[in-house]
Amino acid sequence: MVQSSVSQRVNRSKRLVSIKDIAKEAGVSVCTVSLVMNNKDHNRVSKAVAQKIRATAKNMGYKPNSVARTLRTSKSNTLGFVTDEIATTPYASKVLEGAQDAASKLGYILLTTNTNNDAELENQEISALLRYNVDGFLYAMMFHRKVDIPEVLEGSPTVVVDSEDAAGRVPSVYPDDELAGYDATDCLIKAGCRRIVYYGSATPIVAQGQRLTGYRRALAEAGIPFDDALVVNVLETTNAAAEAARVFDEIKPDGIFCFNDVRATFIYEAARERRVRIGADVSVISIDNQPFITNVIKPSLTTLELPHYEMGFEAVRQLVAILDGDKAVADLESDRGMAVQRQRDGSKTALRCRIIERDSIVL
């Protein structure tokens, strides 16, 4: 056994000071103490007594027991954070960080659990959280998709993070991929590009469709006709290199909007082989902001950042608004929340992606 286990175990028996202890010490009843400790003493307890109670509580180092309070009130100030698979994508765990920050500011803590994309395990884990009386759930996915809310969650306030409830019933917070497609394309247009390739994903995920839609909208607004031949959808594992070659050899665009940073590396490689200078001969923009890519490849890649932190933060804000009412979250401000624009449609909240300007766009 580990060396220090014994000495550590000893301390476990230490009983914390309770409301009863301070009642005895202050010479009042427990209910008076309770009133005061919950700041419900106004016009119910004399100033002097309240004063004394507060003082002795402080002296004795009183900390309210959340477990007891939960049992009594069946309100735990606790949120279940359920993920399908955390962190297969780097930085996706920023979602958790945002959720934790918001929760902390609102007086909540998070019970987190990972379902490994296993429906049975998911059920078990959620049931476990339920037994701990969590007040609500964050149902967080690894990427933007239409998702079915598990049945066990019915009856518990829930907010979906980085996905949309397929049934359209549960509030959902996710990136505005249409706007990201628009912003990225618009950025190229503003840089003077007129022949813009969308180097997209051949997998029909939500982001692909919406980013393409945004691409088309930006073109339309600029009066540039849409040309199907400029849409090149690829798979990282199969035809990405070949299609990147074709982009330069046949299409010869002046701007390229890549679905993500990884795909952009194929464009970079093809450009290098042809001595096409990105940031000088052709402009490139993409989405994801994986610093290990965007800062490492030359020239550094201009890209849009998915609002991971903000999604977590906003989802908690909405969940607590459901739980405790809008006033409870009124003065909650995200440190970085100002960077995103919300776009609401019923119970859906699409968060704008921030653009990170680097050197891959021709000035």
Add this chain to the structure above:
Amino acid sequence: MVQSSVSQRVNRSKRLVSIKDIAKEAGVSVCTVSLVMNNKDHNRVSKAVAQKIRATAKNMGYKPNSVARTLRTSKSNTLGFVTDEIATTPYASKVLEGAQDAASKLGYILLTTNTNNDAELENQEISALLRYNVDGFLYAMMFHRKVDIPEVLEGSPTVVVDSEDAAGRVPSVYPDDELAGYDATDCLIKAGCRRIVYYGSATPIVAQGQRLTGYRRALAEAGIPFDDALVVNVLETTNAAAEAARVFDEIKPDGIFCFNDVRATFIYEAARERRVRIGADVSVISIDNQPFITNVIKPSLTTLELPHYEMGFEAVRQLVAILDGDKAVADLESDRGMAVQRQRDGSKTALRCRIIERDSIVL
């Protein structure tokens, strides 16, 4: 307010079935039910009664209330997971995933909190977890260092993750950086390298010193004299490129062991400029396994992977062993745990880094 908030709020009042309900239904007392539900009925409750209780419990969908049990027993089966700053490093949140998996298998759940490297916030957050009666703590850092355990944690069983308790008192689980340095260097030696550069970190973090030590041990074992001139410590932000150039222009090694993948990209760039072929003219190995680097650069980079998942898993295993005894964790097996070798020294557990072979080493 969000559309569905009202319908969601309604369900909150739903009371779950309790031990009392099933006692009434089965015509027995609550304590008999309690005994049975906790499988303590052997030789204390008749088989028939136990049978009946189990059946009605199942019928009524009984779920034990963990909050009540915690209040009564002051054992919550709950662990506090405290991080300094989650996920500034991609995949570092694998630590959490490993911890969650182990916790789930051992019947624990995690309360997670983020201190943002703020001592005051850290105190608050830990105090909050204490109020929820967590049985113990994981104190998880973002990278391997000597760390001071906050005072609030005293008295609570704690295991440090990805760092070492500076005082040497609290059990600590971290990567075996010395062995990583040894393994990386040894891998180059086995590939025939004799003139091996250690392209390290100019920041004196724990990993730097230990990897260098491992490098020297491997050299010594192979009978290769250590040459201080082959140690090139750099900073990513300042002299990495210049020093990488010097490695090729002056030192001309046949093998390069890079402190991490990001540094390896400087070596790659310098090699490319000089038309030195990595994987053919010179062998390169590094540490981190950031797939976005290692798989993207050509040739793909052979590298060692930090045991993030395993550290989280192992730390929970040790913590629960302290809490519930060694037998409680006896049949816990990590899905991937077999890939690591533990190296124990008192309360310290160093986990081996797995080597991921790719194409940057000359065959």
Add this chain to the structure above:
DNA sequence: CTGAAAGCGCTTACAG
């Protein structure tokens, strides 16, 4: 083999 009772720490009507 089974039940009555106390109690974990707290909150909340209720009575005075």
Add this chain to the structure above:
DNA sequence: CTGAAAGCGCTTACAG
């Protein structure tokens, strides 16, 4: 303004 009492759901001696 203050206190006695009940109860949240459970477990654990104790008695029979």
